[in-house]
Amino acid sequence: MPDTMSLIVFCSWLVGGFVSGVSGIGGALVAVPFAAMFIPMHELIPLSCLLNLIMDGCIACMHFRHCRVSAMWPMIVGSLPGSIIGLFILQFVSGSILQGAVGALLLYYVYWQHTFRVEETHSESWTYGGAAGFGAGLLGTAISFDGPPVGAYGLYVGWNPRAFLGTLGVFFVIRSTITCGLQAGAGLYTPAVLEYAMYGIPATIIGTLCAFPVVKHINLDTFRKVLMGVIVLAGAVCLGRSLL
Template sequence: MLLACAVVAFGWFWGGMVSGISGVGAVMVAMPLATLVVSPAESVLLSNLVGMYSSIHMGAAYHRSCVWKDVRGLVIGSLPGCVLGVLVLKVAPPQTLQIMISAVLALFVLMQAFRRSASWQIPSSTGIGIAVGVACGFAGGSVTMVGAPLGIYALLRHWDPDRARGNMSVFYVFTGTGAVAAQACAGLYTMDLFPIALAGMAACFVGQNIGIRLGRSLDQVLFRRILIVFLSLSAVFLFVRATI
């Protein structure tokens, strides 16, 4: 138990720092380390528990930067998207979905290398927001990577760093609490997980506070580069997860 608490805390310290800086990436950093000391299924549950706290903490820090009209469509679309992701997961191998999403991310990152495509900007639209919310819910329900399509959307909208972190954090509050509530109703949580989750939350708190202070000094260019790095690593992470 002590080893599990220490490893999960270490992972979430760094995950919290990454999310404090960029608004995304905490689960991608913390989950691989958690799988060293708990089962894959438990690592998902831990990630959702600590991720819910992480989202609430980030939402409290950046809520004034959130623009509700940016988030409204995302929230509306996320629920049917999550249901769709779960349904597809029942009939399609998870490895296939992971490789497909990895390929889309890799293509987008490559497109960002070209100046003309990197300057593309999509307009503010509730319909587009709902469609992206569906994509986020689908990615969350199928491969637990909500941040991947959301990161692409933030880049294509050209949000400034604080607005992006505020919008993403508030959106994660809805998706994170919804996921934990659904899993709790399904009886998936055990008392053995909560001490480990508390260790992860405490470490995440420290890491996020450091990351938030660092993140406030980022300019638009550096923030975009960090998001592109996150998307690149997400593509690699999904591909490796699908092939091992």
């Protein structure tokens, strides 16, 4: 019989999977702040990284044929040292600081969504691709939010929407696999985390799959505005809780 925490995990990632499937914005941006009110950050972040792997796998399968394989190499290479540094941060930084970092990044993410503009596209490069991969590896392993750095890079080089989803989807699967391997080697997948994952994995898959039949009937502009409001509220709650 599932307990309260398991139901919280299930509901959080059911919504997170749906949000990710509808908008392309990482479901962890919604799921993690809510779950953080009940689950310690040092359990929640490894759990989120594991569930992100499942979520990204579902999305990558839908857009795999549009992946720009050559563009992934610098991001993957850059993500390796970033992931190692992120693991160090996760192991040695306190839960309150991690929660504050989550809150601050959520608020910055909304600000970035409203202000970031690309006046002209640029060629793919190892320098910027590697830097984006490094940022994704560091943030993804430390606080489970790897989207903003590589998302900005995708806009910088001007990928079309399907190439964007395909390339980042496959990259996230590879990067998340690296992160999960590092976290498993560090002993972060405790029995409690694995028990939560038993409820989070099916919730993530169900939520992501439920998004596909309804996405054509949703006003995406309105949906994104509501989602940004939810993320602002979640970020403020995380930041406030970290200061208490």
